[in-house]
Amino acid sequence: MxxxxxxxxxxxxxxxxxxxxxxxxxxxxxxxxxxxxxxxxxxxxxxxxxxxxxxxxxxxxxxxxxxxxxxxxxxxxxxxxxxxxxxxxxxxxxxxxxxxxxxxxxxxxxxxxxxxxxxxxxxxxxxxxxxxxVTPAIRAITTPGFHQAMAVLSAPGIRHLTTGAMRLLAGSGVSQLRDLGEVAAIYDSFKDPRARAAIRHVVRAVVDWKGQxxxxxxxxxxxxxxxxxxxxxxxxxxxxxxxxxxxxxxxxxxxxxxxxxxxxxxxxxxxxxxxxxxxxxxxxxxxxxxxxxxxxxxxxxGPPEAPVQAEAGQSPRSPVHAVRRAAGA
Missing domain, CATH: 3.40.50.1820 (Alpha/Beta hydrolase fold, catalytic domain)
Structure with missing residues (x-):
């Protein structure tokens, strides 16, 4: 239907x-x-x-x-x-x-x-x-003790105060703070220990202390x-x-x-x-x-020339030219 x-x-x-x-x-x-x-x-x-x-x-x-x-x-x-x-x-x-x-x-x-x-x-x-x-906040999830620290920081009183402050700042009109509303929702989800454990596994698969x-x-x-x-x-x-x-x-x-x-x-x-x-x-x-x-x-x-992984602050040094739109391909 x-x-x-x-x-x-x-x-x-x-x-x-x-x-x-x-x-x-x-x-x-x-x-x-x-x-x-x-x-x-x-x-x-x-x-x-x-x-x-x-x-x-x-x-x-x-x-x-x-x-x-x-x-x-x-x-x-x-x-x-x-x-x-x-x-x-x-x-x-x-x-x-x-x-x-x-x-x-x-x-x-x-x-x-x-x-x-x-x-x-x-x-x-x-x-x-x-x-x-990547932002340091995401790198921090890979550090030892994150799960235990978030268990404390996501306790009801601290969590409600922090997420409330984030949402107020997100609505302040300051452009640099606009994403704090979404961050507050993510932080609030950490009250569930299963969610914290899942997020930790996700981040550790793609990020280390140096970044992605x-x-x-x-x-x-x-x-x-x-x-x-x-x-x-x-x-x-x-x-x-x-x-x-x-x-x-x-x-x-x-x-x-x-x-x-x-x-x-x-x-x-x-x-x-x-x-x-x-x-x-x-x-x-x-x-x-x-x-x-x-x-x-x-x-x-293989690629026209092997790509070189970019270091922090640099663009990748690769002349890969093989990505083309499908139109006419």
Whole structure:
């Protein structure tokens, strides 16, 4: 039965014994929206209804987040990509345009790498995986004692006082503080010890004390026939906007959109502009079509020149020119 756009209704499905929460809205070509670290599907609330007017929108709570289960499990990027493939299979969806925010961008890239036959396009929003720099607050999660310290800091009195102050500051009109509302929601979720443990496992898989350790640089050439769009807030204090330049170096023909007066959540700061960017990108590109022989040839040839991992503060030194839009490919 066709699904109509309207208020988001959370549904549940069990995958490999674990309950997964997700929202499904609208009809048309499928969009998979992947949230960031410590967030859930509600981060997409400002854009869900608009996108659902033209697309079937699937917005899950990743395992360990939101209303999904938080087991002792595989919280690697590969594990998350597998989980999204299995969720889509159960929902009867074969191919999607994947939109990933922050950590969800890393999952989106991994999904496209592991399952190119199911990926039509890639939209990265303030994404991880494009450079080493990341806010010290995320690096702190990898340190010994984080779980115990957060158990104290997330006690009711301290948590209510801190999250209340964050939300007040977020509404102060000071641009550098705009993201504190989202940070408050993430902090509040740490009251659940299972959520704290899951987040710690997630971060340790992709970040160490120096910053991000997972990058798409060495495999970017495999996305040769896959259209890619990169969206970033000009005032992002979580992952520097300079990483959008890294994306340009890895994928010279990717569409890059820098949103003025936006922080780490451009889809929340300027939802109408974000929806327009996504819709225009989809309209202007043809979906990627997987060709196994072509994929094998790409792997056999390797990148034009081996990418060099960027050090903090630098752009990747790589002339990778193999990322092209699928139109005409």
């Amino acid at each position: 066709p699904r109509r756009s309207g208020p988001a209704h959370v549904q549940y499905v069990t995958v490999h014994g674990h309950r997964r929460a997700y929202v499904r809205m609208g009809t048309g070509p499928a969009l998979l929206l992947l949230h960031g670290l410590g967030c859930d599907h509600t981060t997409w609330a400002p854009v869900l209804e608009s996108l659902a007017r033209t697309h079937t929108v699937i917005a899950p709570d990743l395992l360990g987040h939101g209303e999904s289960d938080k087991p002792r499990a595989d919280y690697s990027l590969g594990g998350y990509a597998n989980g999204m493939r299995d969720l889509l299979t159960l929902l009867g969806i074969d191919t999607v345009t994947v939109v990933g925010h922050s950590f969800g961008g890393g999952v989106a890239m991994q999904f496209a790498y592991q399952f190119p036959e199911r990926t039509e396009r890639l939209v990265l929003v303030a994404s991880g995986g494009l450079g080493p720099e 350790i997972v990058t798409m640089a060495d495999r970017a050439y495999l996305t040769e026939a896959m259209p890619m769009c990169v969206v970033w807030g000009a005032d992002d204090l979580v992952i520097p906007v300079g990483h959008a330049s890294n994306a340009r170096a890895l994928a010279p023909t990717a569409q890059v959109e820098i949103v003025p007066n936006a922080g780490h959540f451009p889809h929340k700061d300027h939802p109408e502009r974000f929806v327009k960017i996504v819709r225009d990108f989809i309209r202007s590109t043809e979906p990627s079509r997987y060709d196994r022989d072509h994929w094998r040839d790409l792997i056999d040839a």
